[in-house]
Amino acid sequence: MRKAQAFIMFLAAGLVGCSTVPVPEGSAKGVPAERIYQADYLTAAPDRSAQIYLSRDKGFSGSGCSHDISLNNEKILSIRQSEAATLYVAPGSYFLKLETGGGLCPNISTSQNLNLSAGDRQVYRVLLPSDGNLRLTREK
Template sequence: MKNVAALAIAAAVLSLAGCSTVPVTEAQAKPVPSERVYLPQYFQKSAERSATIYISRDKGYSGSGCSHDIYLNNEKVMAIRQSEAATLHVVPGAYFLKLETGGGLCPNISTSQNMTLGAGERQVYRVLIPSDGNLRLTRDQ
């Protein structure tokens, strides 16, 4: 009986751990394809767009069938899928970064971050689903 209980606990722990996503490195990440880029000006470097926002989405089973839309100041910039990343080039200033998902089998979820970037500054954000199953947009740097 003790073995059955221990096995059940181990299976529960492993199943929860299997639901969380894992980060991808910049070298591993695939670029967001052009057909899911809605505001291409943010993907182009220029002298006035000296600040950057790097956004990556984890890989893993949880949420893998859902595209997540990225908004900057309530404008849809791109749709990001697992193991993808993008660098947005922006004019230094204050921004509202929002992540939304929904449609099909995906729940309607929205989360956001306020940020201020200086000239030449780079901020790094990660889209992840930890073992609690709640979609997150977190700042890494």
């Protein structure tokens, strides 16, 4: 009986260790230039007054995978753990998509429809909890 309880505790500790942890906005690293495919979105402009802030959690789970961020089916960047980026967009409706896959990473895709007004700032967190389901969660 004690061995079974110890085994269950070991498994539970392992699952917790695989969960990811949010990265505070001020301490996230920027996405390097070699993984930015549409750099215009990362530059503020008078006609792009709405912002989409994306940050990816840190942690062991999924750490070897890049996650692709697309806006209206246009690949913008690939984000890795502990990184963040702000996309500057014109007010309007958007389709935000998050995908991963290739190598040891499972093919997972999730998306959200966004509506942004002038001056809006929406904050999203990319996380991969211990259940293995990639998530794109709106924080604000």
